Structure formats: structure tokens, C-alpha cells
Amino acid sequence: MISRRSFGRALGFGTGAAAVSLAGLGSAQTASAASGVPLGTPAAHTGFPRLKQVRAGLLDVGYAESGPAHGPVVICLHGWPYDIHSYVDVAPLLAEQGYRVVVPYLRGHGTTRFRSGRTFRNAQQSAIALDVIALMDALKIEKAVLAGFDWGSRTADIVAALWPERCKALVSVSGYLVTNREANLNPLAAKAEYAWWYQYYFATERGRLAMQDKDLRRDLTRLVWDTVSPTWDFDDATFERTAAGFDNPDYAAIVIHNYRWRLSLADGERRYDALEKRLAARPVIGVPTITLDAERDPFTAPGDGASYRDRFTGAYEHRTLAGIGHNVPQEAPAAFARAVIDADHLLGK
Numbered sequence: 001m002i003s004r005r006s007f008g009r010a011l012g013f014g015t016g017a018a019a020v021s022l023a024g025l026g027s028a029q030t031a032s033a034a035s036g037v038p039l040g041t042p043a044a045h046t047g048f049p050r051l052k053q054v055r056a057g058l059l060d061v062g063y064a065e066s067g068p069a070h071g072p073v074v075i076c077l078h079g080w081p082y083d084i085h086s087y088v089d090v091a092p093l094l095a096e097q098g099y100r101v102v103v104p105y106l107r108g109h110g111t112t113r114f115r116s117g118r119t120f121r122n123a124q125q126s127a128i129a130l131d132v133i134a135l136m137d138a139l140k141i142e143k144a145v146l147a148g149f150d151w152g153s154r155t156a157d158i159v160a161a162l163w164p165e166r167c168k169a170l171v172s173v174s175g176y177l178v179t180n181r182e183a184n185l186n187p188l189a190a191k192a193e194y195a196w197w198y199q200y201y202f203a204t205e206r207g208r209l210a211m212q213d214k215d216l217r218r219d220l221t222r223l224v225w226d227t228v229s230p231t232w233d234f235d236d237a238t239f240e241r242t243a244a245g246f247d248n249p250d251y252a253a254i255v256i257h258n259y260r261w262r263l264s265l266a267d268g269e270r271r272y273d274a275l276e277k278r279l280a281a282r283p284v285i286g287v288p289t290i291t292l293d294a295e296r297d298p299f300t301a302p303g304d305g306a307s308y309r310d311r312f313t314g315a316y317e318h319r320t321l322a323g324i325g326h327n328v329p330q331e332a333p334a335a336f337a338r339a340v341i342d343a344d345h346l347l348g349k
Contacts, residue, residue: 057134062111067095079150081221083245089333108254123258124268129158149173176308211252229325288346
């Protein structure tokens with residue numbers, strides 16, 4: 001295992017701060033600059049040492065892997081408009097702690113491809129969750145810590161709720177994100193609706209065409225990065241590394257279907273009806289969980305996690321990351337890695 005001194009060097013700050021990161025964040029309910037823990041550490045990595053492909057269910061999944069082959073497994077799941085590079089600094093931190101870290105491209109992203117041209121390009125929530133189960137089966141992973149944000153949080157939540165035997169522990173940014181399509185038919189407050197502008201754009205033909213056009217897609221996704229992570233000082237190269245993952249031939253179809261399906265503007269597939277019925281009942285999650293709220297994320301619900309607390313019935317902690325925006329693992333890799341390690345040991349407390 002890595003020493004605390006080495007962990008500190010990896011994060012870019014001294015031994016004392018590393019000790020605070022490892023010991024302090026585990027018990028803190030609110031992590032902020034005032035606590036002496038530098039959450040938004042500068043990016044130190046630009047890529048992954050190992051990129052692989054594996055046939056899993058409907059997909060040929062592209063994924064990054066770090067750490068020892070026989071270590072306890074952590075599966076890190078990205079969101080939109082992001083890719084595996086959201087975990088480019090988290091993965092080495094966890095690998096140095098002895099974890100086998102698997103970071104897959106979701107369907108429609110990066111090097112992940114559908115195995116058949118006849119498969120419907122479906123992005124409803126249960127289909128994406130089943131992709132994770134298929135990946136675990138293909139890699140012979142019986143159980144893993146699941147960690148995610150945005151689409152990744154939703155997917156990890158679903159696996160933890162419906163297949164708890166496959167989920168050792170959970171880290172979920174923004175808490176309980178299982179989609180309730182009936183509830184989504186109701187209007188929100190104007191400020192909340194404003195933050196979701198791109199969902200409604202994607203409901204139009206203009207939005208679909210914009211996602212198919214590489215230049216328009218780039219401008220749109222860059223705008224989303226800027227607005228949902230207002231304190232993150234990323235450079236053009238950081239964005240471009242991720243934007244390359246949007247050149248997948250199925251990217252536009254998957255993104256458009258995901259958001260239209262959530263708003264009941266597109267149908268899913270009947271084969272997933274039974275799972276969606278279970279999800280509509282808002283099943284509780286009983287696996288050990290740490291939820292993270294990002295203070296500067298416009299999608300963070302008020303109430304410091306109170307709105308979803310009743311959905312988590314097992315060992316549980318909630319943390320708010322002050323000054324951090326939507327892309328939590330890339331903006332605050334030390335805090336995210338700490339949450340994964342702590343969630344893995346919640347039952348031992």
C-alpha cells in the first residue's frame with residue numbers, strides 16, 4: 001500500500017495535508033477550503049496507462065483499468081457531457097491504495113460500440129445499468145464498489161437498488177438520481193428549469209442536429225462545462241481529451257434518446273418494462289453509501305441531502321463539497337477518492 005507521504009506527493013501537497021485528507025475527510029460532513037483540505041487539486045494526469053476492450057452484453061465496452069489485477073474492485077462511472085477522463089486523477093489515487101479501478105466508457109461514448117447495427121440505440125436508465133452488470137460478468141467481477149456522478153450516479157444507484165449483491169458500497173454524487181418519469185412531467189421552479197435548458201433543446205429537431213454536428217456539439221458541451229462548473233479552471237486540452245470521446249458514431253443517438261426518454265418524449269424497449277416498473281416505485285438502497293453534494297453545481301438540491309436521505313437505509317454518510325461544481329471527480333479528485341475508500345469501510349466503523 002502507498003504511504004501517507006507518497007499519497008501527499010501524488011496529490012501535490014505536503015505530508016501534513018495528506019494526513020488531513022486521509023483522516024479528516026472520513027469523518028467530516030462538510031469538506032471545504034476552510035477545513036485545510038485542498039479539494040480542487042490541480043490535474044496531474046492526462047490519460048490512463050491501460051485501455052482495453054471487452055465484449056459485454058450488447059456492447060463491446062472500452063474501459064480504462066488501473067491498479068493490481070486482484071485488488072478489491074472499484075467501478076467509476078462518468079456522466080454527460082463527460083467521459084472516462086473525469087477519473088483520470090481519481091484512478092491512480094485508488095490504485096495506489098491497492099484497488100483495481102475500472103472506468104468504462106458508457107454506451108455511445110469513446111471506444112464503446114454496439115455489437116450489432118440492428119440494436120436499438122436505447123439510453124433508458126435500466127438499459128445502461130444492465131450494461132454495468134454485463135461488464136462485471138464479462139470481467140468476472142462478482143462485487144464492486146460503485147462510484148459515479150450524473151448519469152454515473154443514476155446507474156450506480158440502480159445497480160445498488162436492484163442488484164445489491166453486486167454492489168459492495170456506493171458513492172453517489174447528488175444522491176438518489178433514479179428517474180421517475182411520471183414526476184418529471186411536473187414543472188419545477190423557474191430557476192431549476194433554466195439549469196436544464198439543454199434537455200428541452202434536445203427535445204427539438206434542432207437540438208438533435210446540433211448533437212450530430214461536431215462543431216456545434218463541441219460548443220454546446222463546452223458551454224455546459226463552463227456553466228455547471230463555475231469555479232473549475234480547466235484548460236482547452238482537458239476539455240478536448242474528453243470531447244474526443246463524443247466522436248463515437250452512436251453518441252448523438254444515445255444522448256438524445258436519454259433526455260427524451262426521461263421527459264416521456266421517447267419510448268424505451270418492452271424488455272426493460274419490469275425493471276422500470278420497479279424503479280418507478282423508488283426502491284431504497286441498503287448498501288453502505290456516501291453521498292456527495294457539490295456546492296456550486298446548479299443541479300444540487302437544497303437541504304444538504306435531506307430530499308433523498310430516506311432512500312438510503314444502510315450505513316450512510318453525506319458530505320458537501322464547498323466551492324466544487326458538477327464534475328466532482330475531476331474537480332475534487334482527493335475528496336472523491338477519499339469518499340470511495342471510506343464508503344468501502346463504512347460497515348467497519
